[in-house]
Structure formats: structure tokens, C-alpha cells
Amino acid sequence: MDAVTDKDLHAKRADARMNIAAILDSATRCLARDPDASLADIAREAGVGRVTLYGHFDSRSTLVAHVVDAAMAHSESELEKVDLTGDPVDAMQRLLVASWWLTHRHGALVQAAEKSLEPAQIHAAHEEPLTRMRALLQRGRLAGCFRQDMPLPWQVTMIQGILHGASAAVHRGDHTADEACELIATSVLAALTPPDAAG
Amino acid sequence: MDAVTDKDLHAKRADARMNIAAILDSATRCLARDPDASLADIAREAGVGRVTLYGHFDSRSTLVAHVVDAAMAHSESELEKVDLTGDPVDAMQRLLVASWWLTHRHGALVQAAEKSLEPAQIHAAHEEPLTRMRALLQRGRLAGCFRQDMPLPWQVTMIQGILHGASAAVHRGDHTADEACELIATSVLAALTPPDAAG
Numbered sequence: 293m294d295a296v297t298d299k300d301l302h303a304k305r306a307d308a309r310m311n312i313a314a315i316l317d318s319a320t321r322c323l324a325r326d327p328d329a330s331l332a333d334i335a336r337e338a339g340v341g342r343v344t345l346y347g348h349f350d351s352r353s354t355l356v357a358h359v360v361d362a363a364m365a366h367s368e369s370e371l372e373k374v375d376l377t378g379d380p381v382d383a384m385q386r387l388l389v390a391s392w393w394l395t396h397r398h399g400a401l402v403q404a405a406e407k408s409l410e411p412a413q414i415h416a417a418h419e420e421p422l423t424r425m426r427a428l429l430q431r432g433r434l435a436g437c438f439r440q441d442m443p444l445p446w447q448v449t450m451i452q453g454i455l456h457g458a459s460a461a462v463h464r465g466d467h468t469a470d471e472a473c474e475l476i477a478t479s480v481l482a483a484l485t486p487p488d489a490a491g
Numbered sequence: 492m493d494a495v496t497d498k499d500l501h502a503k504r505a506d507a508r509m510n511i512a513a514i515l516d517s518a519t520r521c522l523a524r525d526p527d528a529s530l531a532d533i534a535r536e537a538g539v540g541r542v543t544l545y546g547h548f549d550s551r552s553t554l555v556a557h558v559v560d561a562a563m564a565h566s567e568s569e570l571e572k573v574d575l576t577g578d579p580v581d582a583m584q585r586l587l588v589a590s591w592w593l594t595h596r597h598g599a600l601v602q603a604a605e606k607s608l609e610p611a612q613i614h615a616a617h618e619e620p621l622t623r624m625r626a627l628l629q630r631g632r633l634a635g636c637f638r639q640d641m642p643l644p645w646q647v648t649m650i651q652g653i654l655h656g657a658s659a660a661v662h663r664g665d666h667t668a669d670e671a672c673e674l675i676a677t678s679v680l681a682a683l684t685p686p687d688a689a690g
Contacts, residue, residue, distance in 0.1 A: 406605065439681075446674045449660040450653055457652020466644055475645045482638075483682040 312348050314338040319359045320401070327404035331355070360405050364420065367394045371421055380432030381481060387428060388451070388477045391421070395455045396462060396469050422448060432484070439486040451480055511547050513537040518558045519600070526603035530554070559604050563619065566593045570620055579631030580680060586627060587650070587676045590620070594654045595661060595668050621647060631683070638685040650679055 318338035322329035331352055335345040349355040374390045376383045395402075429447050432438035438447070458472040467475070517537035521528035530551055534544040548554040573589045575582045594601075628646050631637035637646070657671040666674070 442674055442677060443666075443670075445660075445665055446670075446678075449656050449665060450674075450678050453652040453654070453656020453659075454649055455652070456656065457648050460652075461644075461648040466648060467642075471642075471645075475641055475649075478641060479645075479649050479682045482684070482686070483678045485681070487681070 308348070311338070311340050311344055315340060315345055315348060315355070316358060316362055319355055320362065323356070323359060323401050323404040324397070327401070329404075356404055359401065363398050363401055367398070367421055370394060371424055374424075376424065376428050380428060380435055380437040383428055384432060384438075384481065384484070385477050387425065388480055389473055391425075391451075391455060392458070392473045392476050393469075394421075395459050396472070402456070402459070422452075425451065429484075436486065438484040441487075447484060450483060454480060507547070510537070510539050510543055514539060514544055514547060514554070515557060515561055518554055519561065522555070522558060522600050522603040523596070526600070528603075555603055558600065562597050562600055566597070566620055569593060570623055573623075575623065575627050579627060579634055579636040582627055583631065583637075583680065583683070584676050586624065587679055588672055590624075590650075590654060591657070591672045591675050592668075593620075594658050595671070601655070601658070621651075624650065628683075635685065637683040640686075646683060649682060653679060 315334065315338045319329075319334045322334050322337055326333075331345060332342060334355070335342045338345070345355075349358065371387075371390055371394070374383075374386050376387060425448060426444065429438060429444050433440045433444065454476055458467070458476055461467055462469050462472050514533065514537045518528075518533045521533050521536055525532075530544060531541060533554070534541045537544070544554075548557065570586075570589055570593070573582075573585050575586060624647055625643065628637060628643050632639045632643065653675055657666070657675055660666055661668050661671050
């Protein structure tokens with residue numbers, strides 16, 4: 293056998309990086325289509341062998357965890373772009389629209405995650421985006437735009453419930469994603485408006 | 492071996508019925524505590540052998556489907572008792588309270604079902620209780636108590652989303668079940684109230 297040169301090693305590392313990227317990409321697509329997609333499906337779509345896949349990810353749940361991490365990083369970079377300054381009601385509308393499209397895109401992924409990750413891991417994946425939502429709710433409550441007669445954590449629970457319920461309903465075909473987007477904003481803002489400020 | 496008498500057969504059938512009831516009972520308790528409870532756990536708590544359990548339920552998902560059926564029958568008999576006549580807002584409040592306690596009780600069971608049943612089966616299990624909700628929403632919309640500028644199916648989606656989100660949040664310890672009950676009613680009614688009728 294020939295001696296391994298620095299150049300060989302470098303090429304091998306580049307191959308490994310490309311394989312990992314291809315596997316994560318394929319897993320994201322496969323799991324978004326079908327939360328039960330198998331490692332064999334994912335390897336096939338990535339164009340790598342199962343042995344290669346197992347060399348990088350030792351189990352299906354490790355791979356799902358990495359896909360969720362990548363989705364969260366993407367969400368974070370999208371949410372960072374949302375302008376949360378100015379009128380809290382307008383800012384909430386913008387944040388809800390951005391949150392909806394991320395929830396919708398990652399909908400089936402959430403199902404895959406729920407089947408293979410622990411509830412604590414799933415909850416942790418939601419924590420980062422929620423910090424932004426909490427800060428805006430707090431600002432809107434202090435400004436008198438959002439009702440203060442219910443706890444802020446409940447308002448977060450309600451918003452998450454509506455987003456996830458809408459995602460499931462759109463996947464079932466009850467509403468289009470565009471309809472859901474508008475209805476989420478209208479419903480959440482109605483539920484947040486102080487009772488004496490509506491109308 | 493002795494001949495099997497009618498009395499023996501009768502006793503065997505009575506045993507089988509008791510075993511089935513004990514298994515369903517045990518499965519309901521085990522799955523409500525832990526959606527990943529194994530058939531071995533369920534058999535142990537029911538006081539039957541695994542062979543007996545497999546004799547009645549050929550797989551874990553068959554057993555989960557039966558437990559879900561039993562839970563749905565229970566829900567149906569509870570929801571039947573709710574007075575849906577009179578003022579639609581008061582009737583909705585009563586229906587939400589009853590729906591909340593059923594969602595809360597069956598919360599972990601829903602997770603078990605989501606892990607082992609097809610989405611279509613889970614959706615079917617929700618259909619019956621939803622008929623009542625839809626009829627009340629329709630009556631309230633016609634009476635001008637609930638807003639008509641969003642589709643009725645969306646209002647159902649929103650209510651389900653809030654109920655399920657609340658159930659997950661209570662399981663995580665974010666709210667007590669009593670707090671959630673009151674907050675669900677307040678939030679849903681705020682989101683249903685016509686914009687010009689609030690205040």
C-alpha cells in the first residue's frame with residue numbers, strides 16, 4: 293500500500309465534509325416529506341452508502357438531532373432579520389409572519405423530531421426563537437398594546453399552540469399556507485389586544 | 492385430558508373478558524404516564540403474561556388504537572353532558588372547560604398515539620368531538636357572538652392548537668391545569684369575539 297500523503301489526507305477531509313453536507317441536506321428534505329424516512333432513504337438521496345452514513349452519524353436520532361440543529365440555525369438567521377422595533381402590534385405581525393413560514397417549512401421535521409428526540413431536547417430547540425417573542429410581548433404589555441391580565445408565558449404557549457395547530461391543519465389540507473399566515477396574525481393579535489382597547 | 496364442559500368454556504370466556512379489560516385499563520394508565528410504555532410494562536401492571544396480552548392484541552399499535560377508542564368513547568360521554576343551549580358565549584365557555592379536562596387527561600395518550608398511529612387515524616379520533624364544536628361555532632356566528640370574518644374551520648384549528656399547546660405546557664410544568672383552563676377560555680373567547688363587539 294502506498295504511503296498516505298498530506299494531499300491525500302486533505303482530499304479525504306474535503307470528501308468527508310462534502311458527504312456530511314450531502315447527508316444533512318438529504319435528511320432535511322427526506323424528513324420534511326416523510327417524518328418516518330429511513331436512514332437507507334436518506335443515504336440513497338444523498339448519494340452515499342449506508343456505511344459512510346453510519347461513519348458520520350452513529351444513529352438515526354443523532355442525525356435527526358443534527359438536522360434539527362441546522363434548521364434552528366436557519367430559523368435563527370431568518371428571525372434575526374425581522375424588524376422588531378417600532379409599534380409593538382406591527383412588530384408582532386412581522387414576527388408572526390416570519391415564525392409561521394419557519395414553522396410551516398419545518399412542520400414535518402418537528403414530527404420527525406417528536407418521534408425520535410426527548411421532549412426536553414425539542415423544548416430546548418424552541419428556546420432561542422422564544423427569547424425574541426418574549427421580549428416583544430414584554431415591550432407591548434408595558435406599552436399597553438397587549439393585555440396584561442394573563443401571564444406572559446401563557447401568551448407564548450397560546451402563540452406556539454396556534455402556530456403548530458395551523459401547521460398540522462395545512463399539512464392535512466384544511467387551509468393553504470397563505471390563508472393560515474393571515475389568520476394566525478389576526479387571531480393572535482385579537483387574543484393579545486387588551487379587552488378595553490379593541491373595536 | 493378431561494373433556495371441556497360448557498361450564499369450562501363459559502369460565503374461559505369470562506377470563507378472557509376480564510383480561511382484556513385489565514389490559515386496556517393498565518395500558519391507559521401506563522401510556523398516560525409514559526407514552527413509550529412497553530407491552531411488557533403494560534402486561535406486568537395488568538397482572539397478565541405477555542403471551543396472554545399478545546393473544547388479545549397482536550401488536551402495540553393495535554393496543555394503542557383500542558386505548559384511543561376507549562378514551563374517545565369516554566370523551567364522547569363526557570361531552571354529551573355539556574349544556575350547549577342558551578347564550579353561545581356561555582355555552583362555548585362550558586364546552587372549552589370540558590374539552591380542556593379531556594385534552595389534559597388524555598395528553599400523554601395523544602403523544603403515544605402520535606408515535607404509533609397514522610395521522611389519518613388520529614384525525615379521525617378527533618372528528619366526533621369536533622362536530623359539537625362546529626355546530627356551536629356556527630350558531631354563535633349566526634347570532635353575531637363570534638366573528639364571521641375568518642373561516643369556521645380556522646376557528647376549530649385555532650381552538651385545537653390552543654388546547655394541545657396548553658396540554659404540552661402543563662406537562663412541562665409551565666402552568667397548572669386550573670390556570671390553563673381559565674386562560675384557554677379567556678383567550679379563545681377573545682379571539683372569537685367580533686372586533687366591533689369587544690370591550
